[in-house]
Amino acid sequence: MRVVVAPGQGSQKPGFLAPWLENPETHKIVADWSAAIGVDLITHGTHSDAETIRDTRIAQPLIVAAGLISGRALQATLTEDVHYAGHSVGEFTAAALAGVLTDVEALQLVARRGAAMSKAASLTPTGMSAVVGTNLESLEGVLDERGLIAANVNSSTQVVVAGELAALDDLRGNPPEGTRVIPLEVAGAFHTSFMQPAQADLESAATSVSPKDPTSVIYTNQDGSVVTSGGKYLELLVSQMTSPVRWDRCMEAFVAAGATEVIELAPAGALVGLAKRSMPGVSTRKLDLPEHLDAFSAEEKG
Template identity: 55%
Template sequence: MIVIVCPGQGSQTPGFLEPWLTEPSFRDQLSGISDAVGIDLVAHGTVSDADTIRDTAVAQPLIVSAGLLTLSALLADGRRDRIGGIAGHSVGELTAAAGAGILSETDAVAFVRERGAAMARAAAEAPTGMSAVIGADETELLAVLAELGLSPANYNGGGQIVVAGALDALAKLAENPPARARVIPLQVAGAFHTRYMQPAVAHLQEFASTLAAADPTLPIWTNKDGSRVTSGAEYLDLLVGQVSSPVRWDLTMESFADAGVTGIIEVAPAGALVGLAKRGLKGVPAVAIKTPDDLPAAFDLIDQAA
């Protein structure tokens, strides 16, 4: 069973869409998305610098749009029928919602525009950030976080937990990490998936009420607890709540294993989730689609599983 995974914020790098936009169909698709959200994603994916695309209001639509470009190629020519499921990490859940047919491409991008803007406003209320903690004992780490007023934001599996909160508290964690742990600051603009994002929830609840959600036509799993969701309306509610609650990618990967996953394909901007799969789903073949040159390897993986 092949599962498609869709990355979250922090996976973008300057110019990462340039190889895609040499193909007119991808450029036209991205231009259409740009027009729909009122953001020049063509420029942000090719010439904007790292600070510009770090802005949450830019980064989130850019990441989801890159995933949609990938999906348009990946799921064409009958391959969709050979995919066993799809899931996204954080904002990648919007990419997955479109891939599973829960939201139209236009509605998914509109949602992520509102999500990115609302989270950027919430992040501006206090100086916060996120750091990846690798190799810590989970019980020990959670105790340290409680002392510092920090929160676990992403349980990524493979010994990695992303924590979030006030910048001074993150600095104290880095200065005195748990035993055998490494603390790596992340290039994000705020403490996502924590209480700091609660101001964004009410806005997204109101916006989500204007969208039509269909039931998924591909199996899809939620970040909330890794369970499979069969109701489009329920998945839309979960998308709203996930803004201020932890991402349980560890449980999502456990669900992949329980379902009998035989291959992972990560859509652009790819790499992070394949890296987590190498630790959390050892021995499962994986393809990271960073540029169109990676598509043939993904097609081969799908063909081998057929």
């Protein structure tokens, strides 16, 4: 069984959409998406620099667009059904690929989400840092002392914490023994109560969407469980703005379901890295470039 996973914010790289946009049909689709959400995905995916595409308002729809392009291309190649999951904003990609949302609905909600999160982040100076080399249980006391929150539990050895910048600076200056603290270039404390104003905005936007029940197996960041209701999945997409991403539990669920391979959609790298360390015996592949589809096509023909 294959699990297709969609990455979250921070995975974007300058020019990463360019190879996909060489296909005229794909270029037209992305141009239409750009018009629908008011974000120039083509320019930002080909010519904009790293600083520009770091902006939450641009990064989030850009990442989801890349996941949809590569995901739809993969679906056109494979004959078997696959399972889906996304990390943070990547859940919108997964929702579209699993049939809960249309591509345009997913991108419109993400554009609204990115703008709302950017605005919420401007209210209080906050940020996020990855703590590498420890687990959530070992960190709980340290975080409580500093008023920090575990925003992403990515694996048994990597936890992303969030909160006010002064507390994050203190953690970096006094890291728990045996760990590394790496500041992340994000606008604010995502997946915490600091995003409550943004969640309210997205909840309002979500009322205009009529989700469908998934046509493929899809997992939630909330706890790694499988969600069979489209309405429930949409509720979880809204609530995850202020709740932790439990990617560790998603990977545990993949293994329990009998996963044999994890395929990460563009812009790929981070999630296959976590899978290699946390899912021994499960193979991994990145679908970062159009030519990577050739291997899947050859398998289907074989």
